[in-house]
Amino acid sequence: MKRTISTLAGAAVAALIAAQPVLAEETLAIGVSDALTGGAAVYGLPQANAVKLAASEINAAGGISVGGETYMLEVIAYDDKGNPTEATNAVRKLIDRDGVKYILGFCCSGATGAVASFIEYEDAVMLVGNAAERSITTREIPNLTRTRPPADYTGAAAGAFVAAKGHKRVAVLGALDVGFYASYVDAFEKELNKAGGEIVTREAFALKDRDMTPQLTKIRGLEADALLVVGYVEPAAFIYRQSVELGLDLPRYGFTSGSEEQFLRVATSEQMEGVWDLRPTELTLLSATENGIAYHENYAAAYGISPSPSSPYAYDQTYALKDALEAAGTVEDTAAVARALRELAVPDEVVMQYLPIDGKMFDRNGQAYTSNGAFQWRDGNWTFVQDLPSDPVAYSEFLSTLD
């Protein structure tokens, strides 16, 4: 009898369990197309890592709740080498073969431009990170947003800052065949000219150049009173190192967004001492907010290396996507998610310090704006010194007037 009762009780419990609604977890695949190898990997790889980190945090916190379903994120990352054709192939693969609708990453302007040229016609949403070429967000592509502000937005602020320091003759040494670096310098020059200053020379280097002594020697002969270095981290580090080796005694300003570790692979801390980096207020440990400090710790724990300053653009993309998915209440309707992104307030979890336009993270062009900051290398670290004058509302209006 006892056995019968216990059997019945067991069966009843089993029936109750079976009758419970099953709270199954769905998986939502998100894609990353970025430079994981090659020269641009200094930006692309940290971005891919940042997306994976954000996804793991979101999953650990219970996933994304959309329309009564809970979704866990799965990240599929492909290397586009910062090359336009490779990026097109990677994104085609993500969309057509892997069925991915949300694609993040995009550190490099050429590769990003190639994907942006067709993404409008795809059932997908593209979230651009570090790629700074202005034209990416001038066409108001409805399913494209970008977390990093265009280079000229920052260049203008940098020019005003350098002019305010009293410099009148600035020599430029940069990767000037790269569009967004050239546009940074153009905007810089306009502000410098307003204050009566001038650029005395524009010397160029290529991505793989390492010997900058010819350009630096020429600059020394021009009696410039400041040096502006714009370009990728590694060649910029060689410039800073060689400027000291040549005894060039000039205030050195830059636009590189490299981390301390990345610079110290090439130059010593003494050679870097006093260098300014005039850029969006990206992550540095000494300037970070609470989110930034946590991001830095979690990233370092996960990958055994400090995050690059620009990597949170991709981290923030992931949280923006999460909030947009939840607001849209769908993972299938990409148009609704794209609209939700445009209406999104700045998520609480982001690392960068965004300046909202009309209370929204992205303007009507799909462009987000951060504050710009002056960072200086002091005793082995990038130290945040001050905000640079930035007017995102005016810039957003200007961006809307461009084709």
Add this chain to the structure above:
Amino acid sequence: MTRIAVSLLYAGALVVLIALPQLISVKYYLHLSILALIWLIVSQGQNLIQGYTGYVSIVGAGFMGIGAYSTTLMGMHLGLPVWLTILLAPPMTAVFALIVGYPSLRMKGHYFAIVTLAFNLVIFIVLLNFTELTQGEAGITGIPKPAGWLEALNFRDREVYYYFVLAVAVLTTGIAWAIVRSRVGQILMAIRQNEDLVGALGVAAWKYKLFAFVASAMFAGLGGALYAHYQSFINPEVFGVAQSLDAILAVIVGGSGTLAGPMIGAFIVIFLPEYLRFADSFRLIIYGLLLVLATIFMPRGIVGLAQDLGARIAGRR
């Protein structure tokens, strides 16, 4: 292999290519096939100068760039219809090839290769720095698809574009075949075997070399134009020396001096790196290693290997 058997093989390959969009369910592979067909056109041109004439030119991608930018800029600034700009791209490229080829072909062997490499670098630098015209590294976006007298066809549909590029690839392969079979083709092959002897016979070899070089450039220009209108975006990076090396590899791996070689090679240089994506950062190392091994152990390419195997099987019978 008999002529009938070869014809049957080509016909079979064409049938497979025509049926391909119906056979593949994932459009990504269709995208890769379009790129491979564009590379087939470029490689057939490369084969004329490299495979049949014996001169390795490292400017194929540069000429592709001239074709791509020609069609784009003529459409943007002169308002010409896409069909016309695509048709004008090869002659535009030919003009540049004449200017480049005339001095270059005075060189022989490695020197010719180095001169063409330098020209590819020059083209790349001009495309990168002449920003007023080319928009530099940022590239040109929104390049339109073909339209006009075939408006009923939506060229944004990849299947439609695939058949369009396939038709052009068949046409260019036919032209390559006609050149090779002609007296000109025979002289080109004679130049490859012994240029001095050709000269001793009173043939002005330089004219034929120049013809092969210009023809190969026109093929590349056409490929570049098709690429630009397919991708709707171009920037200089796509037309660098690395891509010229891909064209050379397509010819070598497929089978230098054969019509089928570039067809096979073009699909390999497009599909192989994509299939190796699973290897992450080792992808390019593996790709490079496979190509080195293929070049060492299959000097006559896949077509040569197939011919050897065919001959061996026939010999056993």
